[in-house]
Amino acid sequence: GAGVSQSPRYKVAKRGQDVALRCDPISGHVSLFWYQQALGQGPEFLTYFQNEAQLDKSGLPSDRFFAERPEGSVSTLKIQRTQQEDSAVYLCASSGGHHSNQPQHFGDGTRLSIL
Amino acid sequence: QKEVEQDPGPLSVPEGAIVSLNCTYSNSAFQYFMWYRQYSRKGPELLMYTYSSGNKEDGRFTAQVDKSSKYISLFIRDSQPSDSATYLCAMAIQGAQKLVFGQGTRLTINP
Numbered sequence: 001g002a003g004v005s006q007s008p009r010y011k012v013a014k015r016g017q018d019v020a021l022r023c024d025p026i027s028g029h030v031s032l033f034w035y036q037q038a039l040g041q042g043p044e045f046l047t048y049f050q051n052e053a054q055l056d057k058s059g060l061p062s063d064r065f066f067a068e069r070p071e072g073s074v075s076t077l078k079i080q081r082t083q084q085e086d087s088a089v090y091l092c093a094s095s096g097g098h099h100s101n102q103p104q105h106f107g108d109g110t111r112l113s114i115l
Numbered sequence: 116q117k118e119v120e121q122d123p124g125p126l127s128v129p130e131g132a133i134v135s136l137n138c139t140y141s142n143s144a145f146q147y148f149m150w151y152r153q154y155s156r157k158g159p160e161l162l163m164y165t166y167s168s169g170n171k172e173d174g175r176f177t178a179q180v181d182k183s184s185k186y187i188s189l190f191i192r193d194s195q196p197s198d199s200a201t202y203l204c205a206m207a208i209q210g211a212q213k214l215v216f217g218q219g220t221r222l223t224i225n226p
Contacts, residue, residue: 004158031212040123042203042216043159056212091158101147101166101207104214106158 002026004107006092012113013082021077021110025094032075033093033104034067043091049075082114118142121204121217130226134191138204138217141185145206145215148180150189153201153219162202163189194224 005024013019025032031050035043036059045059051072060067064082069075079086089109095102121138128134136150147166151159163178165171171178177190187206191198201221205214 033212033214035214040218042119042121042205042218043214044216045213048212059213101209101212103149103161103164105161106151108156108158111156 004092004094004105006090006107006110008110009108010111010113012115014115015082015084017082018078018080019082019112021079021090021112023075023077023092023094023107025073025075025092026096026105029094029096029105030072031095031102031104032069033095034075034077035091035093035106036061037089037091037109039088046077046090079112082112084114087112087114116141117218118215119204119206119217122220123218125221125223127223127225128194130194130196130224132194132224134194134198134222134224136189136191136202136204136220136222138187139185140187140206142206142208142215143182143185144208146209147207148178148187149205149207149214150176150178151203151205151216152198153203155200159203196224196226199223 034046037043048056049069064080066078091109093104093106150163153159168182179188201219203219204217
């Protein structure tokens with residue numbers, strides 16, 4: 001596709017439910033990133049994939065957060081047993097090439113609200 | 116203290132004014148510096164991407180990096196109402212993939 005696509009755009013869940021957020025990166029982009037953006041704040045890094053390999057998950061806030069990219073393209077961020085503090089916008093970004101520090105291009109995010 | 120500091124504003128200026136947006140940082144290992152623009156309910160859009168120190172110009176936008184002062188700036192000339200958005204600075208270490216963002220500055224250009 002022309003850009004990074006994320007779905008759903010909005011998700012409302014009750015506390016304790018599991019949610020799954022999807023990211024379709026720009027076609028051919030090797031690197032994929034997840035960020036969390038709280039209201040009025042800048043995005044914060046969660047995790048990074050190069051192809052199907054998860055090379056950095058240092059930003060995941062707890063073991064309730066899990067990300068995968070099994071075929072090196074589409075990625076899913078899963079949050080188990082959601083808590084109110086998980087309410088945020090979850091942004092996905094992708095970049096091309098194997099070299100580090102390539103420009104990252106973002107999707108429009110999934111706005112998650114936990115009731 | 117955060118690694119990247121950015122005044123959240125809000126900043127309001129008249130149309131046609133020159134806008135100056137700034138970030139400071141504490142980690143001297145940052146080598147890559149970016150400015151993103153984010154409209155309401157949209158994802159960040161890359162505006163400028165620079166490596167190390169110096170200036171870079173693209174149309175009405177100029178990015179400056181002063182590594183000795185750990186200070187970066189974005190200048191917008193002939194500002195337009197369509198420039199109204201939140202501007203995020205972001206930085207990265209050589210060889211590292213994750214971006215470290217500032218809080219974002221909310222800018223309004225008044226017609």
